[in-house]
Amino acid sequence: AVVSTQSTGEFAEVAYNWYLAHGKESRLLTAGVAPTERLSQFLSAQPNLKWIHQLGNKDYSTAAQTLARLGTQEKALLSRKKTLLSLSKLSALASDDPSPNLAPIDLQLEVITHQERLKPEIAENAGLSETAMPPLSCPDLIRLCVLPECNPSLEELDIKKALDLLTCAARDGDVSDSQFERLRLTIWRAVIEGDSWWEKSAGPETIDETLFYRAVILAYNSGLVISHILPGVDELIGELDDKQKEFVLRSGYEQMAQMGLITA
Numbered sequence: 187a188v189v190s191t192q193s194t195g196e197f198a199e200v201a202y203n204w205y206l207a208h209g210k211e212s213r214l215l216t217a218g219v220a221p222t223e224r225l226s227q228f229l230s231a232q233p234n235l236k237w238i239h240q241l242g243n244k245d246y247s248t249a250a251q252t253l254a255r256l257g258t259q260e261k262a263l264l265s266r267k268k269t270l271l272s273l274s275k276l277s278a279l280a281s282d283d284p285s286p287n288l289a290p291i292d293l294q295l296e297v298i299t300h301q302e303r304l305k306p307e308i309a310e311n312a313g314l315s316e317t318a319m320p321p322l323s324c325p326d327l328i329r330l331c332v333l334p335e336c337n338p339s340l341e342e343l344d345i346k347k348a349l350d351l352l353t354c355a356a357r358d359g360d361v362s363d364s365q366f367e368r369l370r371l372t373i374w375r376a377v378i379e380g381d382s383w384w385e386k387s388a389g390p391e392t393i394d395e396t397l398f399y400r401a402v403i404l405a406y407n408s409g410l411v412i413s414h415i416l417p418g419v420d421e422l423i424g425e426l427d428d429k430q431k432e433f434v435l436r437s438g439y440e441q442m443a444q445m446g447l448i449t450a
Contacts, residue, residue, distance in 0.1 A: 241277065247286075250277035254291060264321045268298050289357075297354050300347060301327055308344075311336045324355040328369050332376035340380040345401040346408060348373045349415045356414070370417050377401055378431065390437030399438060402447065412447045 234256065240249035257270035271291050278286035301322055309316065312330050322330070330336045331348040352369055355361040361369075378384065381397040393399050406412055419439040423432045442448050 237273075237277075246277045246281035247283055250274045250281060250286070253277060257291075257294065260321065262320060264298060264301060264319045267321045268295065271295055271298070293354060293357055297324055297327070297351070300351055300354070303347075304330065305337070305344070307339075308337050311338075324351050324358055324361060325365065325369055327351050328355070328373065332373050332380075334376070334380060340376065340397065342397065342400050342404050345373065345377055345397070346404055349401075349405050349410055352415055353410065367417070367421075370415065371421065374398070374417060374422055375426070378426065384431060384434075390434045390441075393434055393438045393441070396438075398435075402442065406447055412442070413449060416448065 237249045237252040237256070240246075240252060251274075253270050253274035257267050257274055260267035260270060271294055275288055275291045275295070278288060278291070298321065301319070304314075304327075308330055309319070314320075328348045328351045331344050331351070332340060334340070337344055352366070352373065355366055355369060377398050383392075383396045402412060402416065405415060419436055423435060426432065426435075439448065
C-alpha cells in the first residue's frame with residue numbers, strides 16, 4: 187500500500203529493486219501493489235517479467251511481441267524456448283489483431299519439434315542432455331541427422347528429417363542462399379557416402395536399391411519438391427570425383443526426369 191499511495195518515483199525504483207533482490211517478483215506484479223504506469227516503466231528493463239505484467243493488463247499484442255523476442259533470443263534451454271514461443275503464439279491469438287503474423291513463431295516451433303524428435307543415439311553422440319538441451323539451428327540439426335560422427339547408421343527417415351529441416355532453413359532469414367545450397371550438398375553427399383551399395387560396383391539398372399534413390403522416392407511421396415531439395419547432377423558430381431558414381435548418378439537423374447520427379 188505504501189508503494190501504491192505514497193512513493194515518489196525515486197522511492198518506487200528502490201522498492202521495485204528490493205522486490206527483485208529478495209525474490210518477491212510475484213508480490214511486485216500483484217495488482218494494486220504498484221501503480222501500473224510506473225511499474226510498466228520499471229519493467230521496460232526487465233523483459234523476463236514485463237510480459238507477465240502485460241498479460242495481467244490484457245495487453246496481449248505487446249505481450250506476444252515481448253515473448254517472441256525472449257523466445258527467439260533463448261540460447262540455453264530448448265524447453266524454455268518452446269514455452270516462451272508457445273505463450274507468444276497464444277498471446278497473439280488472444281489479441282485484438284484479427285490476423286497476427288505467426289509464421290516466424292511457427293517456423294521456430296517446427297524446428298523445435300524436429301529437435302525434440304531426434305533419435306536418442308544421435309542426441310547421445312552429439313553430447314546433448316535430454317533435460318538440459320540447448321536449442322540448435324536448422325544447419326546444426328541437419329548435420330546431426332546425416333553426418334557419420336553423430337549418425338553412423340543413416341536411414342531413409344533420417345534423410346527425410348534432414349530434408350524437412352532443409353525446407354525450414356529455406357524459410358529462415360538467417361540462412362543465406364549459399365548456405366542453403368551447401369546444406370543441400372551436405373545431405374546428399376552424406377547419403378551417397380553412407381551407402382555401402384556403391385562399393386559393389388553395381389550398374390545404374392539397380393539404382394533403385396540405393397539409399398539415394400529410396401530417399402528421393404520417400405521425399406517425393408511425402409510431398410517435398412524434389413527439384414528444390416535435390417542439387418543439380420553436375421553440382422553433386424563435382425563433389426564426388428568418382429567416375430563410377432558419376433555414371434550411375436547421371437543415369438539416375440535421367441530416370442527421375444522420365445518419371446517427372448525433376449526437369450531434364
